[in-house]
Amino acid sequence: IFLDATNRYCAFGRPTSFIQGKEALIRISDAQYEVALVPALLANENAVKISMDMKVEDQVLKGQAVMDMHGYYVDHYREALNDMDKEEKEAFYKDSFGKGNNKCAIKDVETSGLEEKGDTLLINYDFEIASYLLEVDQELFVNLNLEKLYADYKLDEDRKYPRVFEYASLVEVESSLQIPEGYRVKSLPKSGNMVFDDFSFDLKVEQIGEKINLSTIATIEVLQLDEKHFSDWNEMINALRKLYRESLVLERI
Secondary structure, three states: OOOOOOOOOOOOOOOOOOOOOOEEEEEOOOOOEEEEEOOOOOHHHOEEEEEEEEEEEOOEEEEEEEEEEEOHHHHHHHHHHOOOOHHHHHHHHHHHHOOOOOOEEEEEEEEEOOOOOOOEEEEEEEEEEOOOOEEEOOEEEEOOOOOOOOOOOOOOOOOOOOEEOOOOEEEEEEEEEEOOOOEEEEEOOOOEEEEOOOEEEEEEEEEEOOEEEEEEEEEEOOOEEOHHHHHHHHHHHHHHHHHHOOOEEEEEO
């Protein structure tokens, strides 16, 4: 077990994100030492799932969200929130959970596991996004990609140095939109996926009854992305960005 006192919320037996993947010097005796590699957590051990149940009401997109976090995601939010007062928390929630546009309102935030030492943290909240929907000629356009995972992670073409991640991660977003009364589906956004050895994504859209479900899963398996992988990485980010521009089109009945 490698202990690091720099993270007060790190679960016992788990190295902090600062030292994972690095070398540690172990004293065996006064004359004997050993160099060991601090283990790094796997992507599925640093997982977050965001579930959103949404509806359209008075031309406003409203929803309820649940964030189920594990691993270093838990440490991050505990470290941030436990040192904040009420006003600071409200600003943090707006900055962290805001989506769609700058008119997104975050309400009724509840946490479970914030004060504990376990490996799970739940955050529930409601949100409302005004001026987000677009209606033209009896058609309603809704972009369901409220969480655009890694959209800003494209690397510069002339970059030479490795891209370092704080930890490997698995992020899953499950969004469900209730089809508004008086509308039907005209066209669904496109689905897509891309898989490389160290990173991948899968985005799927489907209609089930009167609901449209969007699922996005993005995985980063490594702590460092070397130059030889930059082209593949940017190819994935470009593919994601293209899918994020897709909108659900509903038409009046």
